[in-house]
Amino acid sequence: MTCSMVVNSKSGNTRMVSGAIKRALQAAGVEFIHAAALSDGADQEQVMCEAQGACAADVVLVGFWCDKGACTPSVATLLSALHGKRVFLFGTCGFGADRSYFQQIVDRVSSNLAEDAELAGWAMCQGKMGPAVKQRYEAMLEQEPENARYKMLLDNWFAAKDHPTKEDLDNMAAAAKKAVLGD
Numbered sequence: 001m002t003c004s005m006v007v008n009s010k011s012g013n014t015r016m017v018s019g020a021i022k023r024a025l026q027a028a029g030v031e032f033i034h035a036a037a038l039s040d041g042a043d044q045e046q047v048m049c050e051a052q053g054a055c056a057a058d059v060v061l062v063g064f065w066c067d068k069g070a071c072t073p074s075v076a077t078l079l080s081a082l083h084g085k086r087v088f089l090f091g092t093c094g095f096g097a098d099r100s101y102f103q104q105i106v107d108r109v110s111s112n113l114a115e116d117a118e119l120a121g122w123a124m125c126q127g128k129m130g131p132a133v134k135q136r137y138e139a140m141l142e143q144e145p146e147n148a149r150y151k152m153l154l155d156n157w158f159a160a161k162d163h164p165t166k167e168d169l170d171n172m173a174a175a176a177k178k179a180v181l182g183d
Contacts, residue, residue: 013127096126121179
């Protein structure tokens with residue numbers, strides 16, 4: 001069994017998850033024949049080059065950070081080029097702990113898959129957000145101290161600050177292993 005992995009990580013959360021997944025699959029005997037980091041602003045030629053390398057494997061693992069409830073355009077383009085491949089999606093987002101929310105994200109992201117690709121499985125977890133996000137939420141709350149939504153956003157920032165946790169990483173690796181190997 002061979003795998004390839006292409007990861008788009010803005011703050012390092014998805015890259016951290018990709019490492020846990022890769023270690024778990026390698027320990028189970030999976031050979032990685034292609035691995036790449038995909039930037040947010042990758043041009044069409046770069047994306048197609050990574051897609052070509054990724055398609056050499058039996059299964060393609062694609063990691064993404066959640067950008068406005070979906071993935072970045074470079075990931076969407078990559079997914080559309082994975083013709084005939086089994087694909088495992090994994091991602092991180094600032095909000096979490098709700099499988100139905102994660103499912104909505106995966107539905108939007110997987111809608112970019114090539115028509116002849118197979119979604120082998122997926123996993124998502126919460127990821128920490130940068131200090132600029134916290135500052136933005138604090139400024140919004142300072143302007144409207146009674147705004148419940150702004151309070152919720154700031155509370156969520158604090159809830160997310162330690163993610164992905166070891167438990168998150170273990171769960172993501174187990175989901176990938178199950179999807180790739182059927183274990």
